[in-house]
Structure formats: C-alpha cells, structure tokens
Amino acid sequence: MTTIQKVAIFGASGNFGTPITAALMSAGFDVTIITRVQSAATFPSGVPVIRTAYTVDELTKALAGQDAAVCVVGPSGIEHQAVMIDAAEAAGVKRFVVDDFGWGPDVRGLPEFKSVHAHRRAGWDHAKARAEANPGFTYTGITSGNPIDWALRRFPLMGFNISQCSAIIYDSGTEQFTGTTLEGIGQAVVGVLQHPDETANRFVKVRSIQTCQNELLEAFQSATGSQWNVERSSTKALLASGRSKFQAGVGGWVLELAVAQLFDEGEARCVVASSRGDSDADLLGVAEETPQEIVTRVLKSK
Ligand SMILES: NC(=O)c1ccc[n+]([C@@H]2O[C@H](COP(=O)([O-])OP(=O)(O)OC[C@H]3O[C@@H](n4cnc5c(N)ncnc54)[C@H](OP(=O)(O)O)[C@@H]3O)[C@@H](O)[C@H]2O)c1
Structure with a gap:
C-alpha cells in the first residue's frame, strides 16, 4: 500500500490553491510550497517555501524527498506542467496531481474552448505517458466541475x-x-492523497x-x-x-x-457525474x- 505524507504544491496562493493548501495542512500532510522566482504571492506562515526557476533541473532539486506534488497553477502556468511532471518523476515523486479542477478529459465543451482544452490535455497526456513508462510514477486528475x-x-x-x-x-x-465548493475541492485533493491506490492513473470526478x-x-x-x-x-x-x-x-x-x-x-x-454514486465523492470524503x-x-x- 502506498503512503503519502510529504506534499509539494504549485500555485498555493491561487483561488483554488489557497483552500487546497489549507485542507492539506489541516489533514496533517507535510506541505511544501513551490513558487516562481518572480512571484509576489504570500503564503501561510510556518510552511516551507521554495522559490525556484521552473526548469527540470531546479524543480528536481525542489521536489527531492516529496511523496506527491499538486499542480494548481492558473491557466497561464499550465505550459510549465510537462516540466513539473518530468522533474517529479526524476525526483522519485510517487503521485502527481495534474491541473484540472474543471471539466476533465470527457468535457463536451463549446468549440471555442478547443484550443484551451488541447493545451490542458497536453499536460495530462504527458503525465499518463510517464506513468505508463514508469510504474513508480503515478498521476491523478480531479474533475470538479463548476466551483x-x-x-x-x-x-x-x-x-x-x-x-x-x-x-x-x-x-x-x-x-x-x-x-464543487472550494472546501470540497480541498477535500478532494486530501482524499486522493489518502487513497493513492484507488485513485492512481485516472481522473476522479467530484461534486458537492x-x-x-x-x-x-x-x-x-x-x-x-x-x-x-x-x-x-x-x-x-x-x-x-x-x-x-x-x-x-x-x-x-x-x-x-x-x-x-x-x-x-x-x-x-x-x-x-449524473449521480453521487457515479462520482468519487464518497471515496474522497467530499x-x-x-x-x-x-x-x-x-x-x-x-
Ligand atoms: N472549473 C472552473 O470554472 C475553474 C475556475 C477557475 C479555475 N479553474 C482551474 O483551476 C486551476 C487553478 O486556477 P486558479 O484560478 O486557482 O489559478 P490562479 O489563482 O489564477 O493562479 C494560481 C497560481 O498559479 C501560479 N501562476 C500564475 N501564472 C503562472 C505562470 N505564468 N507560470 C507559473 N505559475 C503561474 C501563481 O503561483 P505563484 O505566484 O506561487 O508561482 C498563482 O498564484 C486552473 O487549472 C484553472 O483553469 C477552473
């Protein structure tokens, strides 16, 4: 059975990163925040913060010793996700929570959102490919719908x-x-990391x-x-x-x-998910x- 205790988070001060970080801390995970060199964000006191360039080498150092990494950067940061995934794998991180918190791979969106979805999907596909190539590395996406x-x-x-x-x-x-409420989104991340085996290499669906x-x-x-x-x-x-x-x-x-x-x-x-039973809400405690x-x-x- 996989156990996750040490968790790094990218985007910790954002709209969703703030409640996710709070939920991880109150669930007892050892949280480390990773942020950009140029970031002006502020973070909760007492949490280790690593300010670094987003290159594979620097992020591999930043992620050393972590069991999991959560990516919750805003849309303009999504382009860094493949580098974060490569660094996480190189550092021996067991689980990478990819940046979804939206409508997931099964989205039936309007055609105008096609390029936005393609951009997001590229990061998810990269995580999937790395997990298929390396059984020690796993990913999860969290599809939470309307916040x-x-x-x-x-x-x-x-x-x-x-x-x-x-x-x-x-x-x-x-x-x-x-x-899904912000509290539910935070709980979904906690639930994934508390149930790593049941949530490995797939997208979970949640709803409040x-x-x-x-x-x-x-x-x-x-x-x-x-x-x-x-x-x-x-x-x-x-x-x-x-x-x-x-x-x-x-x-x-x-x-x-x-x-x-x-x-x-x-x-x-x-x-x-058209019913609670079709979602992972019960498993994850949402x-x-x-x-x-x-x-x-x-x-x-x-
Ligand atoms: N379903 C929905 O309707 C819905 C609504 C909103 C958001 N979302 C999704 O939820 C996720 C998080 O969104 P959010 O609104 O919480 O994000 P956000 O508040 O806009 O940004 C979160 C963090 O992302 C990092 N970031 C911003 N620009 C970056 C860049 N160019 N490179 C690297 N990092 C950057 C920053 O962290 P640092 O300053 O610490 O580096 C920032 O604090 C996204 O995937 C977003 O699409 C979904």
Whole structure:
C-alpha cells in the first residue's frame, strides 16, 4: 500500500490553491510550497517555501524527498506542467496531481474552448505517458466541475447579483449542472492523497451538488427573506454575444461562453457525474450539500 505524507504544491496562493493548501495542512500532510522566482504571492506562515526557476533541473532539486506534488497553477502556468511532471518523476515523486479542477478529459465543451482544452490535455497526456513508462510514477486528475460557491460570489453573469438581490435566469432556469465548493475541492485533493491506490492513473470526478438556477434562486430568496428582481435572458443570446467577441478577438468571451455552456438547455454539458454514486465523492470524503447550505455560505462571505 502506498503512503503519502510529504506534499509539494504549485500555485498555493491561487483561488483554488489557497483552500487546497489549507485542507492539506489541516489533514496533517507535510506541505511544501513551490513558487516562481518572480512571484509576489504570500503564503501561510510556518510552511516551507521554495522559490525556484521552473526548469527540470531546479524543480528536481525542489521536489527531492516529496511523496506527491499538486499542480494548481492558473491557466497561464499550465505550459510549465510537462516540466513539473518530468522533474517529479526524476525526483522519485510517487503521485502527481495534474491541473484540472474543471471539466476533465470527457468535457463536451463549446468549440471555442478547443484550443484551451488541447493545451490542458497536453499536460495530462504527458503525465499518463510517464506513468505508463514508469510504474513508480503515478498521476491523478480531479474533475470538479463548476466551483460553485466561488463562482456565485465572483461572477454575477452566472445569474445572481448578491449585492443587489437580483437575478438573471437563462431559458427556463431548469438546466442541471454539478458543482464543487472550494472546501470540497480541498477535500478532494486530501482524499486522493489518502487513497493513492484507488485513485492512481485516472481522473476522479467530484461534486458537492447537482442543481439548477431555479433552485439556487429559491434558496437565495429564502436565505435573504426577500423576493429578488428577476430578469429573463437566454443562452442563445449569451452564445451569440460570446461568439461575436471571440471572433472579434476581444475579451469577455470566456466568461460569456462558460456561462452559456453551463446553462445550455437540454445539453447537460456541465454535469460531471449524473449521480453521487457515479462520482468519487464518497471515496474522497467530499460532502453533498444543499442549495440552501451553499447560498448561506456565499451570502456570509460576500
Ligand atoms: N472549473 C472552473 O470554472 C475553474 C475556475 C477557475 C479555475 N479553474 C482551474 O483551476 C486551476 C487553478 O486556477 P486558479 O484560478 O486557482 O489559478 P490562479 O489563482 O489564477 O493562479 C494560481 C497560481 O498559479 C501560479 N501562476 C500564475 N501564472 C503562472 C505562470 N505564468 N507560470 C507559473 N505559475 C503561474 C501563481 O503561483 P505563484 O505566484 O506561487 O508561482 C498563482 O498564484 C486552473 O487549472 C484553472 O483553469 C477552473
């Protein structure tokens, strides 16, 4: 049986790296943060930080003695993933958690996201190839879908303007999607490293909830004790707007098309696992949450 105790993390101060690092620390792993020479990030006190160039030689030194490495760098850092994987293998790291935290290899995304997915897939394919060539090296990807509490707070375009108690409901508001909270994402990483044999060389699927806009609206209204102003819109309009920005090469298309994809009626594009039983949530200890629990947390932290 494989045991993992010493864990290095890339991207520890990011949107997802922060809760993942906190979860690893509270689960009792010995955490080391690896960061870029030019990084201005700050990190929790008491955690060893290695500031280094992202070359195979330097990262091999940085990763020496680690049992696992977790890659949770932002999209602009994904290009370094193959180098991180080669260094991890050279350093004798047993498990590399690749950078997914999104829609995974089975994504049925809009065509505009093709090059983004191809870029991400290159790192995953490299990890798979190295694991096939070297049985001592293994990988896991964590497909967590919509980061629901973070996204609801951060993106009113997802339909909920919390400070104004107003909502945009796309189409009928009934399109189902799955989401994982930041706490659930942290727990998923902990769960993978606590179950290395069951999670070796595959993508795990996690979810905290399966829901739709109408359920979330009801939960927001009930939690705030008020009727929200509701505007009706359509994913068709959002798709058209996002696509015209994409074609014109102007910003804003990623969010518009990501939201259109989330609520694309009848397509179930953003259901990572259609039941809890089809996911790895139980194995990894990711709790199922209700819309009420999630919106209450979102409202508290606004
Ligand atoms: N499913 C979704 O809707 C969704 C939403 C958001 C994110 N995600 C995914 O979650 C993962 C993490 O995203 P995030 O939002 O947490 O990332 P982030 O906050 O944007 O960045 C995390 C860290 O990445 C490192 N980084 C940034 N640029 C880099 C570069 N050019 N080279 C190397 N490292 C760099 C930095 O760490 P240092 O400064 O310490 O080096 C940074 O603190 C990504 O795979 C992202 O695509 C998914």
